[in-house]
Amino acid sequence: MSQNSEDRKLKHLFDGGAWNVYEPDILNLGVGAPGTDLLASNCDNFRKATDHCLQRELRDNQSLIFQYGPTSGAYEVRHEIATYFSEMYGSPVKSEDLMITTGATQGLHLLLSTVVDFQGFIFVDEYTYMIALDSMKHFTSLTIVPVKLNDDGVDLKDLEEQVAKRRFDSKTKEFWGIYYTIPTYHNPTGILFSPEICRGIVQLARKYDFLVVCDDVYTILHYGEKPKHSRLMSYDDRSDPNFAGHVVSNGSFSKILGPGVRVGWLEVPPRIKPILDGSGFANSGGCFNNYTAGIVGSLFELRLAQKQIARFYEAYKERMLATTQVLRNELPEGCKLVSPTGGYFIWVRLPDPLDAREFLKYSLEHHKIYFIAGPRFSLDGETGKQFFRLSIAFYPKDKLVDGARRLCHALRDYIKDVS
Incomplete structure (x- = not known):
């Protein structure tokens, strides 16, 4: 093991990995954080407040x-x-x-x-x-x-x-x-x-x-x-x-x-x-x-702060409603979606006996779309293989809508391949 620390000069928490949310050719639907378009106005607001x-x-x-x-x-x-x-x-x-x-x-x-x-x-x-x-x-x-x-x-x-x-x-x-x-x-x-x-x-x-x-x-x-x-x-x-x-x-x-x-x-x-x-x-x-x-x-x-929070809220609302509408219309038969009435996340259940971890590999390889498979949220790291989580926070509505459609298309292809 090296005795020296490597300074990689990273810019944010999601930097340095294979699925950096700021890479233009990657759609990371796993990240639970606001995107650059929402954060930008903080610069002027925080300067005034400071x-x-x-x-x-x-x-x-x-x-x-x-x-x-x-x-x-x-x-x-x-x-x-x-x-x-x-x-x-x-x-x-x-x-x-x-x-x-x-x-x-x-x-x-x-x-x-x-x-x-x-x-x-x-x-x-x-x-x-x-x-x-x-x-x-x-x-x-x-x-x-x-x-x-x-x-x-x-x-x-x-x-x-x-x-x-x-x-x-x-x-x-x-x-x-x-x-x-x-x-x-x-x-x-x-x-x-x-x-x-x-x-x-x-x-x-x-x-x-x-x-x-x-x-x-x-x-x-x-x-x-x-x-x-x-x-x-x-x-x-x-x-x-x-x-x-x-x-x-x-x-x-x-x-x-x-x-x-x-x-x-x-x-x-x-x-x-x-x-x-x-x-x-x-x-x-x-x-x-x-x-x-x-x-x-x-x-x-x-x-x-009140104005900034209101701006975040309206963006999240628009993104959640648009993304869940696409999923309700286009998820393959046998998938289950309970449309959330708030928050950041959408929880999708795959038909039995599909494993979301295997679908994630397929999605990454063929479509460069990332999400988080259910076992990551369980204590044993194994329970919940039939689920995956999507986040609506990071990308603008148009990119989320396009990504949701692509994800549904990828899932249909994947089910055909494994059936």
Whole structure:
């Protein structure tokens, strides 16, 4: 093994691989990130917000944006985030419940590090965000347990069975286990958990005293009628007589402003907030992203963030509706598609006994179209071979429509070849 590191001078996360999303002859329908056409206006918006923020720092704040920030983040920034998302969610978000992070993955890592017994359990949907799984696996003493997923959300009976037989009293941490999920426009399946399922999850969390960690990065990206109580957290009502605080909302600006901004937030109940604020992670460096969070605060104050998020939303909506229409019309017989009502992703089921991994090889070789096969989203890396995930985020509508048609054509040819 070489003793020297190679600096490849990469420009972005998707650089350096065989299927770079910026290569013009490749159609990468796997990437869950906004494309260049959406990110471009950030340059002007962030310049204005940076000027606004730094002028105020010099004038009023002793340039403390460059100091170690408060562990939860500056109040003014949390207030701007809380105000905006209270309106978008249609349910209150309190600034005192927020903690600024560098994104949802770091928020998850912080929770795993601080509030869950290291001999405990993480319950996950049988198909879930693959990088979250990768992060969980670094905590080698924690046991990851998959739970059945239905078309309207997690299977409550299976969740209770899995939880009931593993519960124990932790002597070291606030919780013995967590259930990690993406209840609003799920990754990878795109489903929206029903109100009945959300209520059931909260009831089980209270009964067995485990923490529910909701990856809520797609919550405001609804493309039909806005759902009531779109966040699972809203079902853990503080006015309930048995409320104790069992749900966390893990948010991020990565999907709606830009991944490179690296600003997210945790919205947590009172029983958890002091644990996070008092952790070594927070006390060592203060706010995890004090400078950029300040810029984002100005972005909202100037109403530039609101305009940018609205632009992302309209583009995603147009792309999702157009892409799913093509797939509904042109997918071969025997394929199943549940058109998502929001979010980034489309989950396609192939006819039995086809394997999406083999179709991916065919698609790459003959059409240079990439997607992510289902096993990547499962704990064992084998379950879900009949599924694959498409993303609508990165490319403009016309390219997505053309790509969806080409993909359907490739699938028809592939089925003929293997039958």
